[in-house]
Amino acid sequence: MKHLTSLQLCAFLDDALVGASDDQTARHLASCAMCRSRYEAWCHVDDSLRELLGQTPDEHAMEQRTSWVEIAVSAERKGLPAPEFGELRIPLPAAVAPAVPPERVLPMATPAASSATIQRPVPHGAGREFYPELPSVMAQPSTAHRMPAPTPMLETVPVGDPSATRTGKPAGQQGYARIPPRPRKGLGGVMSRRGTWLGLLLVVALAAGVRLGIERFGMPEIKFGRRPAHERDASGRKAVADGRTDREEQATPPRRSDRPGSASTSRTGAAAEEPDASILFDLPALEPEDGEPDPVAPAPSRLAPAADRDAGSASAKSTICGEVRNAKGTPIEGARVYLTSPARMVRTDRLGRFCLSCPSGKRTVRIESAGRAPVTRTLKVGSGRLETRFTLDPAN
């Protein structure tokens, strides 16, 4: 006699056989004790599985679990940090729960005691007012209670903390504490801190201040790295010259035309305050050509008295011009030409030429160039233009 295979028995058990196959299997089971006992064992397993895994869940427990899900989903939709499952499902310690009934009002406590916490039961559906978009089906009380009273949830509440009341009620009124939200992580958490916004505000204010300063005073010249030696010497000498000039100007009594408000004063002051282009940009000082007015020199004021005009003519500036060449007669470009009194420095141009305006009298001119021996010469400068020539020999 041929017994049923396991597949046939399994299919018969699951009602997967139809027609003749089902009838033949049923007749075989009725006649074969071995297959019948096997079939009964499998039926017993199926019944046990249905009893174990097919139980109908308790309605109240299902309502509570669904409420947890709805709270988490609502918080997620509102952009709030969704409570973890462990935060929702807080077991109740039996020793603590009866101490504080749900109706009892939490008293105010001293600040020293505000750090203490207690646990008290949370009513079913707690936290619903924080998620007003929860549907009304959630608020429906469960009708079937086949199990004994469910275990109430507990939440930890700082005792006496007035901010712990759920709706901001003053202490003394009944209310439940709100579970504090967890700190947000990532960029949202950083942007939610007050210090981040204060820092951003400070940076914006600083940037606005810098921009206003640049608009008011101009962009400062910033040089990186160590400057060449000749530039450092030039700037140092210029600083010395500016100091002397300042002292001389301070010693000179102000003229009537230099009073505040006069047009000549503003013009002269602007000329005095205007920096020398050769200092700012390390270029040779611009010297006026023959017959061309000096833009730097102050214009003679028609309002000045005759004595002043006479004094101005006595101290009329002359010009020392010249050229610097090497021993072979080749022009030297960039040679430094120093005037000792008043202290000035210019550089020679591509043709080795230079021009210096100075008061008439004996003036000492010193020529320096890298790799060549310096030359110092005293010139007697009269009114007008003095032409001279310097020849630099190689340094030993």
Place this chain on the structure above:
Amino acid sequence: MHPHSLRPWTEPGRDHDLVLAAQRGDLVALFTLLRVHRETLWRLCLALTLDQARAERLFHETLVRAAKSLRGVPSDAPVLHWLARLATHLAVAWSRHEGPRTPGEPTGAWPVADGEAPLFSHDPRLLATLERLPEQDRLLLVLAVVERLSYGEVARVTKRDAGEIVRRLTELRECLAGEVVA
């Protein structure tokens, strides 16, 4: 009687409409959808974890993740299929991460029948055998034995071949019968 569909495993019923509304942001539709299938899903979670506390957590996480990823719901099948696969994937991931339940691990309050002993305590051999099975096999048993789905429907839920389903169910029944009878 099921308020949504008499056969939630095979008939989508209003599932598709509720999914579309939930995808547009309708929380009421979303919660209605979750409530429709919560009892079936709870049975699945209980079978996948064989533990009350773990089943509660799996039930919660499955529904929360389902609400987050509603756009992945296939439109040509009941939502319950998708929920079952989601719960199984979560259970497998947790089992790999946390390991199987140890004998000393505290379990949650297991539901009792008529105030008597917990349901699982009456046949420890069957429970021990079930605990050794992988989550996918437990899902097969629940779908075929408890939910009484046909092989084709089980194959559609698990996205496996029907012949493979029959063979595996036969092996599982032989294994369980051998353990229980012995």
